[in-house]
Amino acid sequence: xxxxxxxxxxxxxxxxxxxxxxxxxxxxxxxxxxxxxxxxxxxxxxxxxxxxxxxxxxxxxxxxxxxxxxxxxxxxxxxxxxxxxxxxxxxxxxxxxxxxxxxxxxxxxxxxxxxxxxxxxxxxxxxxxxxxxxxxxxxxxxxxxxxxxxxxxxxxxxxxxxxxxxxxxxxxxxxxxxxxxxxxxxxxxxxxxxxxxxxxxxxxxxxxxxxxxxxxxxxxxxxxxxxxxxxxxxxxxxxxxxxxxxxxxxxxxxxxxxxxxxxxxxxxxxxxxxxxxxxxxxxxxxxxxxxxxxxxxxxxxxxxxxxxxxxxxxxxxx
Amino acid sequence: xxxxxxxxxxxxxxxxxxxxxxxxxxxxxxxxxxxxxxxxxxxxxxxxxxxxxxxxxxxxxxxxxxxxxxxxxxxxxxxxxxxxxxxxxxxxxxxxxxxxxxxxxxxxxxxxxxxxxxxxxxxxxxxxxxxxxxxxxxxxxxxxxxxxxxxxxxxxxxxxxxxxxxxxxxxxxxxxxxxxxxxxxxxxxxxxxxxxxxxxxxxxxxxxxxxxxxxxxxxxxxxxxxxxxxxxxxxxxxxxxxxxxxxxxxxxxxxxxxxxxxxxxxxxxxxxxxxxxxxxxxxxxxxxxxxxxxxxxxxxxxxxxxxxxxxxxxxxxxxxxxxxxxxxxxxxxxxxxxxxxxxxxxxxxxxxxxxxxxxxxxxx
Ligand SMILES: Nc1ncnc2c1ncn2[C@@H]1O[C@H](COP(=O)(O)OP(=O)(O)OP(=O)(O)O)[C@@H](O)[C@H]1O
Ligand SMILES: [Mg+2]
Numbered sequence: 001x002x003x004x005x006x007x008x009x010x011x012x013x014x015x016x017x018x019x020x021x022x023x024x025x026x027x028x029x030x031x032x033x034x035x036x037x038x039x040x041x042x043x044x045x046x047x048x049x050x051x052x053x054x055x056x057x058x059x060x061x062x063x064x065x066x067x068x069x070x071x072x073x074x075x076x077x078x079x080x081x082x083x084x085x086x087x088x089x090x091x092x093x094x095x096x097x098x099x100x101x102x103x104x105x106x107x108x109x110x111x112x113x114x115x116x117x118x119x120x121x122x123x124x125x126x127x128x129x130x131x132x133x134x135x136x137x138x139x140x141x142x143x144x145x146x147x148x149x150x151x152x153x154x155x156x157x158x159x160x161x162x163x164x165x166x167x168x169x170x171x172x173x174x175x176x177x178x179x180x181x182x183x184x185x186x187x188x189x190x191x192x193x194x195x196x197x198x199x200x201x202x203x204x205x206x207x208x209x210x211x212x213x214x215x216x217x218x219x220x221x222x223x224x225x226x227x228x229x230x231x232x233x234x235x236x237x238x239x240x241x242x243x244x245x246x247x248x249x250x251x252x253x254x255x256x257x258x259x260x261x262x263x264x265x266x267x268x269x270x271x272x273x274x275x276x277x278x279x280x281x282x283x284x285x286x287x288x289x290x291x292x293x294x295x296x297x298x299x300x301x302x303x304x305x306x307x308x309x310x311x312x313x314x315x316x317x318x
Numbered sequence: 319x320x321x322x323x324x325x326x327x328x329x330x331x332x333x334x335x336x337x338x339x340x341x342x343x344x345x346x347x348x349x350x351x352x353x354x355x356x357x358x359x360x361x362x363x364x365x366x367x368x369x370x371x372x373x374x375x376x377x378x379x380x381x382x383x384x385x386x387x388x389x390x391x392x393x394x395x396x397x398x399x400x401x402x403x404x405x406x407x408x409x410x411x412x413x414x415x416x417x418x419x420x421x422x423x424x425x426x427x428x429x430x431x432x433x434x435x436x437x438x439x440x441x442x443x444x445x446x447x448x449x450x451x452x453x454x455x456x457x458x459x460x461x462x463x464x465x466x467x468x469x470x471x472x473x474x475x476x477x478x479x480x481x482x483x484x485x486x487x488x489x490x491x492x493x494x495x496x497x498x499x500x501x502x503x504x505x506x507x508x509x510x511x512x513x514x515x516x517x518x519x520x521x522x523x524x525x526x527x528x529x530x531x532x533x534x535x536x537x538x539x540x541x542x543x544x545x546x547x548x549x550x551x552x553x554x555x556x557x558x559x560x561x562x563x564x565x566x567x568x569x570x571x572x573x574x575x576x577x578x579x580x581x582x583x584x585x586x587x588x589x590x591x592x593x594x595x596x597x598x599x600x601x602x603x604x605x606x607x608x609x610x611x612x613x614x615x616x617x618x619x620x621x622x623x624x625x626x627x628x629x630x631x632x633x634x635x636x637x638x639x640x641x642x643x644x645x646x647x648x649x650x651x652x653x654x655x656x657x658x659x660x661x662x663x664x665x666x667x668x669x670x671x672x673x674x675x676x677x678x679x680x681x682x
Contacts, residue, residue, distance in 0.1 A: 210401065211403050216370065220391060
């Protein structure tokens with residue numbers, strides 16, 4: 001006979017040691033994942049010599065030179081000429097003149113960035129909006145050939161989108177959508193809407209139809225019932241889907257490179273061109289990349305509660 | 319308040335018939351219970367009355383107005399769903415006043431009516447709480463509150479007590495009945511629990527396999543079931559069925575069960591089968607040495623003042639309900655006698671009860 005153990009463990013309890021091991025593993029992984037990001041962030045605040053020094057500098061004198069270079073275009077002048085201009089008017093003039101440069105005007109980064117914002121968020125909104133309606137329709141109504149249609153929608157994702165780049169390029173040139181924000185919004189929406197329909201349909205399927213039916217017998221119209229009862233419960237699904245769509249549209253490089261050059265160029269094809277502009281300007285690239293990463297980070301942090309609930313959806317619901 | 323009339327209502331899902339040619343009238347202010355085993359089409363019938371499902375055939379009248387194809391939102395009927403369907407993103411107050419908010423009533427009136435309903439259901443202290451943390455009983459009350467606040471023409475309740483545990487169910491049953499007395503609205507209540515049905519109903523509508531079998535007052539259904547299914551479905555433990563020799567002539571008042579002649583209520587019609595089935599409820603059998611049918615005691619269950627004795631006879635295993643004062647032992651051979659006035663005879667081919675003097679006093 002053995003005595004009853006003085007400590008009883010329930011099956012779900014995690015021991016302190018496994019917690020410690022898990023913590024170490026997670027921390028190690030986080031470090032590995034975060035190092036490139038920290039590197040980018042740091043490079044943005046280095047001076048050009050620091051940014052290419054070998055061995056790499058971990059401690060350095062931070063400067064905003066990278067950001068100034070990112071937002072301006074400059075010309076190289078002789079020290080005599082610079083002296084003749086009189087004292088610098090602003091702090092960024094001063095920074096530039098230290099390297100024998102004179103600021104000749106703003107760079108195109110701000111416009112490219114704005115294009116990215118308009119195209120990224122615009123296409124995300126459209127894809128999620130259309131996806132929500134389509135998902136609701138597929139989930140709740142008798143749609144003829146429902147399964148075939150859903151498969152067709154999914155099948156648009158089976159090829160890498162870039163495989164159709166040439167036809168789209170020709171088509172866009174023909175109908176005047178080349179190098180327009182509208183063209184890019186439509187294109188990214190088309191790519192994203194399949195993902196959006198499928199993801200959101202899963203979420204709508206999880207919401208019992210009794211919710212709307214209760215509203216219907218209480219005198220609400222179908223649309224009102226949808227807005228009042230289904231939409232609020234789809235919040236986490238919509239948040240999760242929006243992030244996926246935004247990440248694709250925001251990071252997309254190949255189509256942007258091919259279809260936009262002037263007017264509607266987005267940040268991804270623009271940032272590499274910084275390298276070519278005034279020698280290897282790594283701080284400017286670092287600054288541009290940092291600013292480029294920011295919206296996704298902010299968006300994800302803002303929606304993180306919804307997102308977590310979205311990912312665990314179905315697993316914990318009764 | 320309204321009368322609901324259903325005529326030849328049918329619902330097919332593809333080839334599958336969920337509700338078959340149902341016709342009945344639910345009277346104004348009546349508490350009408352639809353009873354039947356799982357999958358027999360109760361919910362489907364209710365959903366057609368509510369306008370959530372369109373019938374394949376037939377008509378639905380609400381106070382003589384044909385509402386068969388009117389959308390649910392325009393029928394002014396309240397529905398309580400099986401799983402309550404409370405909105406998780408709204409608090410109790412919002413859930414209850416939800417039906418009023420579409421009617422664009424003045425704020426003050428909405429608040430006042432919500433308060434009234436909440437007090438009536440004793441949940442006024444919960445009004446500002448989220449529905450997530452409520453107990454199942456309170457959730458039930460919120461669902462009822464949402465239904466009664468609108469003063470609809472009729473209430474449809476789909477197994478509203480199904481999610482509650484047994485003890486609580488009895489309590490809610492009573493509350494629900496009290497509530498019905500107070501608002502005295504036409505109510506259609508769906509359940510598969512015959513005890514609930516017997517307890518609450520003005521009339522019970524028994525369904526099986528998509529068909530309405532019988533509509534009657536609870537006692538009527540209990541004493542004068544028109545089919546063998548109804549007889550067996552109502553009552554715990556269920557009715558004893560004994561094989562008997564068929565072929566009955568009108569006016570006959572005896573039947574042969576296992577070689578023994580048993581008196582039955584005088585028949586009004588003939589039965590031309592080789593076999594018949596005699597139905598006897600446990601309380602319509604008694605133990606006695608003079609009994610015509612003999613058997614061995616197989617089990618004894620004590621139930622308060624009464625006991626349920628199971629007897630193995632040559633005609634099958636029979637349950638007998640007798641007072642506690644009668645002493646029986648396992649394995650003992652006992653005689654069984656029948657309360658002849660209450661016996662039923664069924665035609666095994668059609669499942670129907672043979673008409674007899676038992677049915678003479680029937681209300682319908
Ligand atoms: N939308 C539908 N499509 C196909 N079949 C359906 C549909 N709705 C119900 N049925 C079928 O119709 C039959 C009757 O269903 P119904 O929900 O009315 O049964 P019920 O009597 O309410 O049973 P329960 O006690 O289980 O709720 C069931 O066999 C069910 O599978
Ligand atoms: Mg049901």
